[in-house]
Amino acid sequence: MADIDTQNMIDQEEVLRPKMVTVEIAGKKYDVPEGITVIKALWYAGQEVIRGIGCLGGFCGACATYYRTKDDAKVRTCLACQMAVQDGMSFSMVPPFPARKAIYNIAELKDPKQDLFALYPEAPLCRNCNACTEACPQTIDVREGVWRAVFGDFKAVSEMFMDCVMCGLCVPVCIADIAPNLVALYASRVQGAHFTEKPERLEHRIKEIADGKYRDEWARVMKMNEQELAKVCAELK
Amino acid sequence: MDIHKLQEIVHKTRDARRKQTLPKYAPAERDTLIKKYHPDFRESAYRPIAFGPNAGEKTVRELAALLEGNSVVPMDLDLTPQHACDVLVVGGGGAGCAAALHAQAQGAKVILATKLRLGDSNTVMAQGGMQIAVTNEDSPVTHFLDTLKGGHMKNDHDLLKVMVEEGPSIAKWLLSLGVLFDRDADGNLHVKKGGGSSKPRLLTASDYTGLEIMRVLKDEVLNQKIQLLEFSAAVELLSDGKGTCTGAVLRDLDNQRFFVVAAKTVILATGGIGRLHIQGFPTSNHFGATGDGLAMSYRMGAKLMHIDTFQYHPSGAVYPEQLIGALVTEGIRSEGGHLVNARGERFVNELDTRDVVSSSIIRECEEGRGIRTMSGRIGVWLDTPLLEAEQGEGTLNKHFPAMVRQYERFGINIAKDPVLIYPTLHYQNGGVKIDVNGESDVKNLFVAGEASGGLHGRNRLMGNSLLDLMVYGKRSGLTAAARAQSGSQGKLTMEHVMKFKDEAKKHHVSADVISPMLFPAYAKKE
Numbered sequence: 020m021a022d023i024d025t026q027n028m029i030d031q032e033e034v035l036r037p038k039m040v041t042v043e044i045a046g047k048k049y050d051v052p053e054g055i056t057v058i059k060a061l062w063y064a065g066q067e068v069i070r071g072i073g074c075l076g077g078f079c080g081a082c083a084t085y086y087r088t089k090d091d092a093k094v095r096t097c098l099a100c101q102m103a104v105q106d107g108m109s110f111s112m113v114p115p116f117p118a119r120k121a122i123y124n125i126a127e128l129k130d131p132k133q134d135l136f137a138l139y140p141e142a143p144l145c146r147n148c149n150a151c152t153e154a155c156p157q158t159i160d161v162r163e164g165v166w167r168a169v170f171g172d173f174k175a176v177s178e179m180f181m182d183c184v185m186c187g188l189c190v191p192v193c194i195a196d197i198a199p200n201l202v203a204l205y206a207s208r209v210q211g212a213h214f215t216e217k218p219e220r221l222e223h224r225i226k227e228i229a230d231g232k233y234r235d236e237w238a239r240v241m242k243m244n245e246q247e248l249a250k251v252c253a254e255l256k
Numbered sequence: 257m258d259i260h261k262l263q264e265i266v267h268k269t270r271d272a273r274r275k276q277t278l279p280k281y282a283p284a285e286r287d288t289l290i291k292k293y294h295p296d297f298r299e300s301a302y303r304p305i306a307f308g309p310n311a312g313e314k315t316v317r318e319l320a321a322l323l324e325g326n327s328v329v330p331m332d333l334d335l336t337p338q339h340a341c342d343v344l345v346v347g348g349g350g351a352g353c354a355a356a357l358h359a360q361a362q363g364a365k366v367i368l369a370t371k372l373r374l375g376d377s378n379t380v381m382a383q384g385g386m387q388i389a390v391t392n393e394d395s396p397v398t399h400f401l402d403t404l405k406g407g408h409m410k411n412d413h414d415l416l417k418v419m420v421e422e423g424p425s426i427a428k429w430l431l432s433l434g435v436l437f438d439r440d441a442d443g444n445l446h447v448k449k450g451g452g453s454s455k456p457r458l459l460t461a462s463d464y465t466g467l468e469i470m471r472v473l474k475d476e477v478l479n480q481k482i483q484l485l486e487f488s489a490a491v492e493l494l495s496d497g498k499g500t501c502t503g504a505v506l507r508d509l510d511n512q513r514f515f516v517v518a519a520k521t522v523i524l525a526t527g528g529i530g531r532l533h534i535q536g537f538p539t540s541n542h543f544g545a546t547g548d549g550l551a552m553s554y555r556m557g558a559k560l561m562h563i564d565t566f567q568y569h570p571s572g573a574v575y576p577e578q579l580i581g582a583l584v585t586e587g588i589r590s591e592g593g594h595l596v597n598a599r600g601e602r603f604v605n606e607l608d609t610r611d612v613v614s615s616s617i618i619r620e621c622e623e624g625r626g627i628r629t630m631s632g633r634i635g636v637w638l639d640t641p642l643l644e645a646e647q648g649e650g651t652l653n654k655h656f657p658a659m660v661r662q663y664e665r666f667g668i669n670i671a672k673d674p675v676l677i678y679p680t681l682h683y684q685n686g687g688v689k690i691d692v693n694g695e696s697d698v699k700n701l702f703v704a705g706e707a708s709g710g711l712h713g714r715n716r717l718m719g720n721s722l723l724d725l726m727v728y729g730k731r732s733g734l735t736a737a738a739r740a741q742s743g744s745q746g747k748l749t750m751e752h753v754m755k756f757k758d759e760a761k762k763h764h765v766s767a768d769v770i771s772p773m774l775f776p777a778y779a780k781k782e
C-alpha cells in the first residue's frame with residue numbers, strides 16, 4: 020500500500036521549492052513564506068491580530084485590507100484571510116470607518132422606497148466615480164447597486180448584494196459620503212419584508228401546528244420506548 | 257505528481273459512477289464503521305475530568321484542561337459594576353442576536369457583549385441552510401425523528417420537540433425582518449435535501465444562508481439600539497454566593513482592563529470549540545471558537561452534556577494550503593456530488609449522516625486509498641464537475657457562488673477540477689445542559705446555541721444548528737427577560753471561583769492553564 024501512497028501525492032510548489040518572500044506590513048519589511056494568506060503572514064511576523072480577524076473563512080468582512088503589489092501604483096483591496104502573499108507586496112489592515120447607519124423600524128415603514136431618501140438622503144447624490152465598485156473584494160457592481168436602489172429596483176439590489184460581506188471597503192472611498200453597503204442592506208431587507216410574497220404553505224403549517232394537527236402523532240411518538248423509536252427511525256428513508 | 261494527473265481518474269470514472277447507486281449502511285454496519293474510524297472513538301485522545309459537575313466523565317484532553325483551568329481574573333478585583341442590566345447576552349453570533357432581540361422586545365434592558373465585532377462568528381459562515389419542516393410531504397414529527405436518528409437516539413426529546421415545532425414560526429419571524437430565503441416559482445419557500453434527512457427541508461439563501469441571517473440580525477440589533485460592547489470578552493461569571501448567576505467580569509480587549517457587568521440574568525451564546533484543534537484537526541470555525549462558555553459555566557456548577565462527541569464535517573478543504581480546514585459546503589453532496597477515492601471509486605452514500613461519511617473518508621485514507629499532499633495532508637476527491645455534467649454548465653456558479661469564489665481566489669476552477677477534502681473539526685455536539693427555556697443547572701444562567709447541549713444528541717443533523725440558535729435564542733431571551741423583570745439584582749461575588757480553585761488544588765491540577773482561552777495563539781513568538 021505504501022507505494023500507492025507516494026504515487027498519489029500532489030506536487031506542491033511551496034514544498035518542492037519553498038521560498039521566502041519579502042512583504043511590507045504597515046510600512047515594515049518582513050520575510051514570510053510565499054503563498055500563505057495575508058493573515059498568516061501577520062501571524063508569521065509575530066503580530067497578534069484581534070481587530071481584523073473574524074471568521075477566517077471569507078464571510079464576515081473583518082479582515083478588510085489595502086494592498087499593493089511590487090512596482091504597481093494601484094492600491095487594491097482584499098480580505099486578508101482569502102489572499103495569498105507574493106514577493107514585494109505591501110499591505111495594511113483597514114481600521115473601522117465611522118459610517119452612519121440609519122435607524123428604522125422595518126415593520127413600520129409606510130413607503131419604504133420613498134423612505135430611502137429620508138433615511139439615506141445622500142444616496143441619490145452618487146457621482147458615478149465607480150470607486151466603490153473598484154474597492155469591492157467581492158466584485159459586486161456597487162455603483163450600479165446604489166443606482167438601482169435609488170430607482171427603486173430593490174429586487175435587483177438584493178440579488179446583487181447577496182455576496183456582500185459588509186467589509187465596508189466601499190465606504191471610505193465614496194466622495195458623496197454614501198455607505199453603499201448600508202443602502203443595499205436597507206433595500207434588501209425591505210425587499211424581503213415588504214415586497215416578497217408571503218409563503219402560503221408556511222402560514223398553513225404554522226396554523227396546523229397551532230390547531231393541534233400533530234397532537235396525536237406526538238402523543239404516540241413521545242410515549243415510545245427507545246426500541247420502538249429506533250424501529251420507526253430505521254424505517255425512515 | 258501533478259494534481260491534474262491525479263484528478264484524471266475522477267474524470268475518467270465519472271460516467272460510470274453516475275449510473276451507480278450506493279445503499280446507505282445498515283445500522284449495525286454504521287456502528288462498526290464509526291467505532292473503528294470516527295475520531296470520537298480514539299481512546300487516547302480522551303481522559304476523565306478530574307473534578308467539578310462532570311467529574312469522572314471523559315472528554316477530549318484539550319477541553320478537559322480548559323474545564324479544569326484557572327481564572328484569569330485576580331481574586332481581589334473590585335467588583336463594583338461599570339454597567340448594569342436585566343439581561344446580559346454574551347456572544348454576538350446568531351444565538352446571541354436572537355436572544356438579545358427577543359429580550360429587548362419584552363422591555364428588558366439588554367447588553368450584548370461580544371469578543372470580536374458583532375456578527376463575527378460561526379453563524380456568518382453557515383452555507384448549507386436551515387432545517388424547517390414547511391412542505392406538505394413533511395411534518396415536525398418527521399423532522400423530530402430524522403434528528404433523533406442522526407443523533408444516535410441520544411437527543412433530549414423535549415428540547416428537540418420544541419425546536420421542530422417552533423421552526424415554522426421562526427421562519428416567519430426571519431422573513432418579517434427581511435431575510436431572503438430562496439423561493440419556488442409559486443412563492444413558497446424552496447427546500448433542499450440535506451444529509452441524513454428523509455425529506456427536503458433546508459431553507460437557504462443561496463449558499464450564504466448564515467451571512468444573510470447574520471447581516472439582517474446585526475442590522476436589527478443596531479436598529480433596536482441594544483447596548484453593544486464589542487471586543488469585550490467575558491472571562492468569568494459572577495454569583496450571589498448561593499449559586500445564582502448575577503453578572504460577569506469582562507475584559508476590554510483594546511486595553512486589557514477588566515470590568516464588571518451586573519445582570520439579573522446572563523445568557524451565554526458563546527458558540528463552539530473548533531479553535532481548540534481537538535486531536536490536531538484543522539477547523540472550519542471562526543477565530544473565537546474556543547469554548548469559553550463551557551469553561552465559565554462549568555466553574556459555576558453547570559452540568560455539561562455529551563461533551564465527548566464532536567462533529568467532524570466530512571468536507572474540509574485539504575488543498576490548496578491556504579484553505580486548509582475551510583468548509584466545502586455539504587450542498588455539493590446534497591446536489592449529487594460524489595466522493596471518490598484514489599482509485600476512482602465511490603465508497604459511501606454521500607448523503608448519509610456526517611459521522612458516517614467522515615468515518616468512511618478516514619477509512620479510505622487509512623487503508624491507502626487517499627490522495628496525499630506534500631505538506632503531509634491526506635484526503636479524497638469531491639467530484640464538483642459532476643454537478644455541471646448533471647445539471648448543465650454554470651450550475652456551480654449559480655448555486656454555489658461563495659464556494660466558486662473561495663477556490664477561484666487561489667486559481668482553482670471547481671467547475672473543471674474536483675477538490676480534495678478531509679474531515680474538519682466543525683461542531684460541538686454537546687455543551688451546557690439546558691431545559692426547554694434555555695436555563696442551565698445554575699439559576700439565572702441561560703445558554704443558547706452551539707454552547708448548549710442535549711438537543712443534537714451525539715451527532716447534529718446538518719441545518720439543525722441554525723434553527724437551534726433561533727429557537728433557543730428566542731426562548732432564553734424571553735425567559736430571561738421575564739425572570740429579570742420579576743427579580744432583583746443579586747450580590748456580585750467570585751466565591752464559586754475561589755471554591756473551584758480549592759478543588760483544583762485538592763486534585764493536584766496545575767494552575768497554569770488559564771481559561772477561558774479567548775483566542776488560539778497563532779502568532780509566531782520567536
Ligand SMILES: Cc1cc2nc3c(=O)[nH]c(=O)nc-3n(C[C@H](O)[C@H](O)[C@H](O)COP(=O)(O)OP(=O)(O)OC[C@H]3O[C@@H](n4cnc5c(N)ncnc54)[C@H](O)[C@@H]3O)c2cc1C
Binds near residue numbers: 377706
Ligand atoms: C463553516 C460553517 C458552516 C456551517 N454551516 C451550517 C449550516 O449550513 N447550517 C446549520 O444549521 N449550521 C451550520 N453550521 C453550524 C452553525 O453555524 C453554528 O453552530 C452556529 O452558527 C453557532 O451559533 P452560535 O450563535 O451559538 O455561535 P457563534 O455564531 O459562533 O457565535 C458565538 C459568538 O460568541 C462570541 N464569543 C465567544 N466567546 C466569547 C466570550 N468569552 N466573550 C464574549 N463573546 C464571546 C464569538 O466571538 C461569537 O460572536 C456551520 C458552522 C460552520 C463553522
Ligand code: SF4
Binds near residue numbers: 188
Ligand atoms: S459591497 Fe462594500 S461592504 Fe459589501 S463586500 Fe463589497 S466592498 Fe464590502
Ligand code: SF4
Binds near residue numbers: 144146147161195197
Ligand atoms: S463611490 Fe460613491 S459616488 Fe462613487 S460611484 Fe460609488 S456610490 Fe457613487
Ligand code: FES
Binds near residue numbers: 079
Ligand atoms: S476573517 Fe472573516 S472574511 Fe476574513
